[in-house]
Amino acid sequence: MEVLKTIAEVRQWNKEKKAAGQEIGFVPTMGYLHEGHLSLVEAASRENGAVIMSIFVNPLQFGPQEDYANYPRDFARDCLLAESAGVDAIFAPEVAEMYPKYPQLTTVEVQKVTSRLCGASRPGHFTGVTTVVSKLFNIVQPNRAYFGQKDYQQVQVIKQMAEDLNMPWEIKTVPIKREGDGLALSSRNVYLNPAERKQALALSQALLMCKELYAQGERKSIVLIEAMQQRIRQEAKARIDYVEISDCRTLEPVTELSAPVVVALAVRIGKTRLIDNTILEGGETCTEL
Amino acid sequence: MEVLKTIAEVRQWNKEKKAAGQEIGFVPTMGYLHEGHLSLVEAASRENGAVIMSIFVNPLQFGPQEDYANYPRDFARDCLLAESAGVDAIFAPEVAEMYPKYPQLTTVEVQKVTSRLCGASRPGHFTGVTTVVSKLFNIVQPNRAYFGQKDYQQVQVIKQMAEDLNMPWEIKTVPIKREGDGLALSSRNVYLNPAERKQALALSQALLMCKELYAQGERKSIVLIEAMQQRIRQEAKARIDYVEISDCRTLEPVTELSAPVVVALAVRIGKTRLIDNTILEGGETCTEL
Numbered sequence: 400m401e402v403l404k405t406i407a408e409v410r411q412w413n414k415e416k417k418a419a420g421q422e423i424g425f426v427p428t429m430g431y432l433h434e435g436h437l438s439l440v441e442a443a444s445r446e447n448g449a450v451i452m453s454i455f456v457n458p459l460q461f462g463p464q465e466d467y468a469n470y471p472r473d474f475a476r477d478c479l480l481a482e483s484a485g486v487d488a489i490f491a492p493e494v495a496e497m498y499p500k501y502p503q504l505t506t507v508e509v510q511k512v513t514s515r516l517c518g519a520s521r522p523g524h525f526t527g528v529t530t531v532v533s534k535l536f537n538i539v540q541p542n543r544a545y546f547g548q549k550d551y552q553q554v555q556v557i558k559q560m561a562e563d564l565n566m567p568w569e570i571k572t573v574p575i576k577r578e579g580d581g582l583a584l585s586s587r588n589v590y591l592n593p594a595e596r597k598q599a600l601a602l603s604q605a606l607l608m609c610k611e612l613y614a615q616g617e618r619k620s621i622v623l624i625e626a627m628q629q630r631i632r633q634e635a636k637a638r639i640d641y642v643e644i645s646d647c648r649t650l651e652p653v654t655e656l657s658a659p660v661v662v663a664l665a666v667r668i669g670k671t672r673l674i675d676n677t678i679l680e681g682g683e684t685c686t687e688l
Numbered sequence: 689m690e691v692l693k694t695i696a697e698v699r700q701w702n703k704e705k706k707a708a709g710q711e712i713g714f715v716p717t718m719g720y721l722h723e724g725h726l727s728l729v730e731a732a733s734r735e736n737g738a739v740i741m742s743i744f745v746n747p748l749q750f751g752p753q754e755d756y757a758n759y760p761r762d763f764a765r766d767c768l769l770a771e772s773a774g775v776d777a778i779f780a781p782e783v784a785e786m787y788p789k790y791p792q793l794t795t796v797e798v799q800k801v802t803s804r805l806c807g808a809s810r811p812g813h814f815t816g817v818t819t820v821v822s823k824l825f826n827i828v829q830p831n832r833a834y835f836g837q838k839d840y841q842q843v844q845v846i847k848q849m850a851e852d853l854n855m856p857w858e859i860k861t862v863p864i865k866r867e868g869d870g871l872a873l874s875s876r877n878v879y880l881n882p883a884e885r886k887q888a889l890a891l892s893q894a895l896l897m898c899k900e901l902y903a904q905g906e907r908k909s910i911v912l913i914e915a916m917q918q919r920i921r922q923e924a925k926a927r928i929d930y931v932e933i934s935d936c937r938t939l940e941p942v943t944e945l946s947a948p949v950v951v952a953l954a955v956r957i958g959k960t961r962l963i964d965n966t967i968l969e970g971g972e973t974c975t976e977l
Contacts, residue, residue, distance in 0.1 A: 406854060410856070503852040504798050504799045504800050504801065504848055504852055505796065505797065505798045505799075505818075505848060505849045505852035505853055506796075506797050506799075507794065507795075507796050507797075507853070508794065508795050508796075508797060509793050509794045510793045510794075510795075511793050512793065529794075530853075533853050534852075534853055534854045537853055537854040537855050537856055538854045540856060559793055559794060560794045563792040563793055563794035563823075564794055564796070564819075564822050564823055564826055565695060565823045565826040565827045566826050567699070567826055567827075567829060
């Protein structure tokens, strides 16, 4: 596995792969890899001749009060995991390589899809995401790029951007990976102490409860949302950021469930902000733009 | 010469050219071609195996009070001129092909370089430009793209965007083409009646006067600007939008001329808004980012 630190090295790597007739699968990450990331690599390996992963904790997508400085990092461990998962090259630039001037003058912005859910509680976050993803796409020039459904809104925002700007790469979504007890994998789970780790189950269990009520015929958002809120509030350290039921593509709130919807939530467990989601009806097709 | 109406056709054309080992030169225009556009084609032909021109009057870059509806169009004539200049393919999409939903949710925005000059008098204009150029770049995927120095600020904004977003294409600037009497070529010159056409010379003559004063040793912006303003105000139908002397890259105003600068002006002659500019010292290198 190659470790590339500069944009010039990635362009050279890309040129060689394309000259060899290989298609390129791209897995952008912020590192501190877990099985969720590795399932993206697995999908990328299946569909492309070469797989490149970026590891870059992007300052532009963190708010001033957020955890940029403390975001977990372990590059040596990431390299071992990536290599054994079949990654051919890691692109791990310094901040100065990505942003010779920080913050840069150019941003890519998506309206509407970014306004609710995480967009409402993290102002500027998605502009940071779409801007850095645009940069990474232009550097890597992949055939396909892979994102985890755990960050459901992020995927929809990136798909909207790619469609609106006529980007030539395909955006693929890979299902959420969970611990045995249901907790969605996240690099931020490492922040949880044992008591918090238990209470963090509130997220996936609330979603499960919502699914059951839905299976029993409940179609009113307000009823489903209140049931989930109640479940989450049973945990002493849980503070709800949002619990919403939204249209799968526009992410606009839905009051009566008919079309496929996404149930998405963000909850603070102690100081750790966790997110999770699930789709009701429509399955994977719903995640397509 | 091929005429392509859809994005899919352009992608196919691009694929064939690249498979044949040809590099692609791209000349984005709003049509109603003149010698200025054709000089871009000439430069593109010299440096690339294949040349594609887009003709698209982009609604997103016109303000509500501007001339989008009346912007001059003559597609048949454009095709003849483009073909004889050596264009291999024209991409002439309908608005609905470029914007299936208008306005779209995603924009590309550049700060600072867009804030003065035309950016100040045409709010939203440059966001319209950078957004459509991003789209066209992603559709055409050229090796090099060609822009006229007449729209000096536009070129700087596009170079800033390309640098910040790590776009893989080269941005090239081609010098201003002028009529025999000095008027910079522009599709909008067609709006001028004979009396206005004469008064429009105020722009290039003001720039010429500035160059002469500079050659005589004048280095104070305020003196140069006042001389130009005075020259322009000699014309009854001329209304100054701006006359500025700015840093070549940042476009920030300069008070004492030392580094290479751009002298840029926008003047309304009757109802027609015209722009022109010239570089003092440094020549072409100054237009490079």
